[in-house]
Amino acid sequence: RIMKRKTACRRDIDRLNAPFLSIYQSLIPPxxxxxxxxxxxxxxxxxxxxxxxxxxxxxxxxxxxxxxxxxxxxxxxxxxxxxxxxxxxxxxxxxxxxxxxxxxxxxxxxxxxxxxxxxxxxxxxxxxxxxxxxxxAVINTKLLHDYARIDGRLRQLAFIVKHWAKKRGVNETYQGTLSSYAYVLMCINFLQQRKPAILPCLQGMEPTYSVTVENTECAYFNEVDKLHGFGAGNGETISHLVWAFFNYWAYYHDYTNDVISVRTGGTLSKQAKDWTRRIGNDRHLICIEDPFEITHDLGRIVDKASIRVLREEFERAAEIMQHDLDPCTKLFEPY
Ligand code: GTP
Ligand code: MG
Structure with missing residues (x-):
């Protein structure tokens, strides 16, 4: 297993903005x-x-x-x-x-x-x-949609990550890898944690929208037009964010102890969620808290074999983003 290491981003990273943006454009439905x-x-x-x-x-x-x-x-x-x-x-x-x-x-x-x-x-x-x-599902769809309206970089990043996951075969829940929904939550949480933050934590703000479904209260600040320009203090571009996203999941995320949580805009401990043991078929090898069904770990389907595949793919992507001459091709090569 590759050891955690500190990496400074390659100096020519911004050269990749145009190719990433054109991939993003090509994926948008007409x-x-x-x-x-x-x-x-x-x-x-x-x-x-x-x-x-x-x-x-x-x-x-x-x-x-x-x-x-x-x-x-x-x-x-x-x-x-x-x-x-x-x-x-x-x-x-x-x-x-x-x-x-x-x-x-x-x-x-x-x-x-x-x-x-x-x-x-x-x-x-x-x-x-x-x-x-x-x-x-209808309500979490609305939450994702509202996050996307705050800063255009979320949609760009999530498109690139989903495209990568589909090409690399790690977007298959029946094979123990992650759903698209999980990847989008990973992107939101990642942008909430940039310094300065690119996305706020809508569930941490005074709610303007609230519904109760099956005893679950779903409440958050949904007047996102008022948050336009929220991330303007952070000038990171798409290529830098793609690099940093994979670098985080390859070398920085603490798989042993941490749960990522869009609800809180940060990470929680597995201990606090009691997600430390396998219960039935639910394992907690990569933990992604559902924003509303908070007992629900979207990583529960990941098993011993698929966590290896996932982490190797994150490392491969991080290496490509750091060193490859043509990352925009290599990253999406079919597995
Ligand atoms: P693609 O079809 O791959 O482009 O992505 P998608 O956005 O349709 O995502 P996916 O097929 O993973 O899931 C569809 C929707 O189902 C999501 O947007 C969620 O609203 C909902 N969903 C998927 N998985 C879960 C889950 O484990 N829990 C909950 N509550 N909702 C889920
Ligand atoms: Mg779908």
């Missing part, structure tokens, strides 16, 4: 795509209305949190006021409705951890997953 998504959503809303007149459809995940790439699937949540509904029944009925209205590849996955209906719209080619009453 407006036509957003229009198609809206069109499909309108169709789905009218179909749902027939069976459940009171229900609402919300988009969550990457199509709504502003961290979505071009050609992403849409994650949709059907909110039915009665929280005790039988989700399987609803999903099966929904699947029937969708199928008889010409949507393709309709599949109800009622036994999944998060039960969903999958579908594909033949007109636009867009696929989506619809889940039921997953309100916390």
């Amino acid at each position: 407006k036509e795509e957003k229009d198609k998504q809206e069109k499909l959503l309108t169709i789905l809303r009218s179909l749902v209305k027939k069976d459940w007149p009171e229900a609402q459809l919300y988009v969550y995940g990457s199509c709504a949190n502003s961290f979505g790439f071009s050609k992403s699937d849409i994650d949709i949540c059907l909110v039915i006021q009665n929280m005790d509904v039988n989700k399987s029944e609803v999903l099966l009925k929904l699947a029937e409705t969708l199928e008889s209205n010409n949507l393709q590849n309709v599949q109800a996955l009622i036994r999944a951890r998060v039960p969903i209906v999958k579908l594909m719209d033949p007109d636009t080619g867009i696929s989506c997953d619809i889940c039921i009453n997953n309100i916390l």
Whole structure:
């Protein structure tokens, strides 16, 4: 294992800003795509209305949190006021409705951890997953979206990190690596901890938005327009931040003791969270606290084998950012 070491950033780092920004630009979904998504959503809303007149459809995940790439699937949540509904029944009925209205590849996955209906719209080619009453996901989507509006560097950094993770095969929860959601939280926490800070800690401020879902209070300062220019005192550019992000996860993060926490804008100790032992299948080898479900470690799926893969990938990325002549190509080489 490579020892922790101090590294000063390479002197020509700013030379990489233009190439990183052009990769970022190339990943942003074009407006036509957003229009198609809206069109499909309108169709789905009218179909749902027939069976459940009171229900609402919300988009969550990457199509709504502003961290979505071009050609992403849409994650949709059907909110039915009665929280005790039988989700399987609803999903099966929904699947029937969708199928008889010409949507393709309709599949109800009622036994999944998060039960969903999958579908594909033949007109636009867009696929989506619809889940039921997953309100916390809708709210954490809003939190991410609000953070993205404060400083443009968050979106740039998160796009680069997600792109890297997808290319390097470390964005696969079923293989024990991290979700996109976890990577975005890592980016937010990282920018909260820059000196001076690039992002504030919205949950540490006087709340202007508050909802209680399943006994979980979700409250934070959401008037982010008032925070425009928050990070202006920090002049770090995207290439410097990408370098520092990987350097942190390769050489500075204390995997043995620390939990990163967007909720507090810093790190907490594993001891304090009682995340020191494996319980059932949950291990805590890299700890990322969910901002609202605070007993929930987004790193719980990482096991002994995948933590090695992850850390080796962070080290590889850090080395490339430090030494490579053409990091923007090398970083994203398929594994
Ligand atoms: P891509 O599809 O890879 O572009 O990313 P994504 O932003 O859609 O992220 P992901 O597929 O990881 O998750 C979709 C959404 O589900 C997230 O934005 C969260 O709102 C929610 N989500 C995912 N994992 C968790 C989790 O472990 N806990 C909670 N509460 N929500 C989660
Ligand atoms: Mg998604």
